[in-house]
Amino acid sequence: MGKCRTMIGKKDINVKKNKRTKIIITGVLTVGLLTVVLIFSGCIQQKEQSEDEHTLIQASSHDIGDINGHLYGGAQMAQGMVYETLVENTFNGPKPRLAESWNISDDGKVYTFYLRKNVKFQDGEPFNAQAVKDNIDAVQRNKERHAWLALSSKIVSCDVVDNYTVNLVLSEAYYPTLNELGYTRPYSMMSPKCFLNGETKNGVSGHIGTGPYKLIDHVEDQYATFEANPNYWGGEPSIKKIIRKVLPTGQTTLLALQKKEVNFLCTESGGNMLDFQAIKDLEKNGDYQITQSDPVSTKILLVNTGNPDSPLADKSVREAVWYAIDRNSMAKLSGGEELPAETLMSKAIPYCNIDLKARSFDPEKARQILDAAGWKLKKGAEYRTRNGETLKFDLCYFSAKPEQKTMSELIQSNLKEIGIQLELIGEENNACYDRRKTGNYDMLFDVTWGVPYEPHCTANILKPGGSYDATTKGLPEAEKLNQEVDDVLASKDEATRKKLYAEIFTTVHEEANIIPLTYGHLTVIYPKNLEDVHFLQNQYEFPFKDLKFK
């Protein structure tokens, strides 16, 4: 009896074990099957993009985002392909685009635009005075968001005169009106059919403009496909299809260029983390060409002059810092992509061809200035002191931008050579922007907006409440500077404007409250057989419509 019970018990255990084994095997098989299903579902879902050799496949580190032409969330390069503005900013000033011509009233308050006829939106809707009014009114109803653009606070109304004429009425004369109307956003023209209840501020139902390309497909964080607009008023572009692929890292981008999975790359000023030497090697191999633009923006150090307890409140310390920085070595760090900058604005920027005293790298001069200011280096000491206080301050940089870290370390080493102790603080973008806004910094890394926003946007933010407010707060000429900025923005004649800009940027240069480091370029890498590659004045757009393959 006892033997029988033992046997039954063993049988039970075996049955249980078999059950468990089955469960485990079933589990493993299910996971395996799921894997196969997932892979094949991936194969079915993903569209294979068949590209012929005349398709331009652009690599970009980020997605195009929401390219609503009245907002700021999308990639400007993509917005510039789909939408157009009334005027176009060129190296020779504003030129006609959707407006064929314009008149400005004597008091500078009324701009009359004569629109191009026979222009249609990509959905077939006519482009006319009513469409312009709908667009400008929609932008103006969200003007809090466009507060950075002085024009948005000056537009009183947009009135339809006839089917192809509109009047833009301003509250006061504002010389950059045409320039600001030519920015990619917010005054770009979208088909009113895309508006949601007459508005665009909360999104649009489609991305339809009058531009040379149509957005036909977009998969977030993967790619966006643009097709030539056959009804484009300026003639159908030669390149029929442009695909913008998202490749977040520089190394993968270079490898994809080598493999020709992508064949076009336009570096964004200070953004792509690309090894410039590797880019040059691509050119040497013979498959690609490289073209560089003129300087488009400047990497700068904002110096807080508003804190009387900081050594940087003293102009001589700021000057010494300027002399101590080795800009040539800094430019070499970029592998030749950047040039040493001696002035805040390069001479290529409108109104900025000003003769200013260069403060080239001269550590000896920096030492003399500090000695004269009472900051002495005691024998055997590493850093200078004055009345027992060590000469030290902080430099904050954007940690998400690796080139800023390298440049900051070089500055730290340069300043140590002359006896200044520089603490580096790397923080993520939002923390740095917070510091810039509140003035909670000694020195802060930044990059100018570049053309076409220069020079008036940078001038505008020097005023109290602007982003560069802390740099001018402690200057003896602060009030005069504010008045000059107000005057230049309201100026009506070129001579006054030139004179005022020269005065503003001379003051900023003399006071060394913004220290220039390097000028950034745009670099385009493109196939050997691509022709007519050039740049627009707006660094954020690219003239894809003008390109053609041989």
Add this chain to the structure above:
Amino acid sequence: MRNYVAKRIFAAVPLFFIISFCSFVLINLSPTDPAVAALRANDVPVITEELVEQTRAQLGLDQPLLIRYGKWLSGCLQLNFGQSYVKKISVSSLILPAFLNTLKLVTVTSVTIILLSTIFGVFCALREGSKADKGIRGILFVFTSMPSYWIGPLMIWFFAVQLNILPTSGIGNASHYILPVIVMSFSYIGFYFRLIRNSMIRNSGENYVLYEKASGLPDRLVNRHILRNSLQTAISGFCMAIPGMLAGTVVVENVFAWPGIGRLCVSAIFDRDLPVIQAYIIIVAAFFILFNLIADLISAAINPKQREG
């Protein structure tokens, strides 16, 4: 067993609520105003106080923290994670495709890791001290030590550019999986294969093995029993590695331009897109709890002693 499962599930519920509360509060303690961050993420060049106030009201950030938490939690329980501050679309529609992309990658990687770790682990344990054992351990040690941001581009260069047999990056057909799966597997196989190997070697000295061998059981059967007893630690470890992989694939996703949840979350962190970050934390936490539970259940299924404890 049923009681054990019920007990474990019951214990997971309060844990989930504690995680959700802590993550919500901690994220909201960030010094940067999310309304300002949302405006910056939308590239608004100049942010005025008036605009910040307006945005704060639009995003519901002007309400007390506990009310916001309550609303958010009740939404989460209905799988409604709110609207992205930056992209202005529902978080679910943003996070779901990205999560599925990562899940696909992690599933294939997990299967690869399980299969290869077990094969190498058993092979090396059975040939302990042999040249093959030393060779495999050495090679896998080298691969495990290679960081994915370094080995990834090297693999792309060799297989995609030089040999031209695989795509460099992106998501598409089965060939797109090969390189990221290999790179992700490298860092795990070396670890789990060692765990299995060492555990098997330790188990083979146990009394039950001696008894089985003395009873004349065939080697195949004895080894199967050793493997089964050795898998327990590896299973527990691996079950926790799966949600870890789901949460931490950002490097591989960036190198291989894989549009997954890691990339989405990192950009959300930079943009302070709170609803996306919170949804990410809650999903990853849910997966950690789930896989912890699965690990316990598998261990309990293999080892009845655990059910009693």
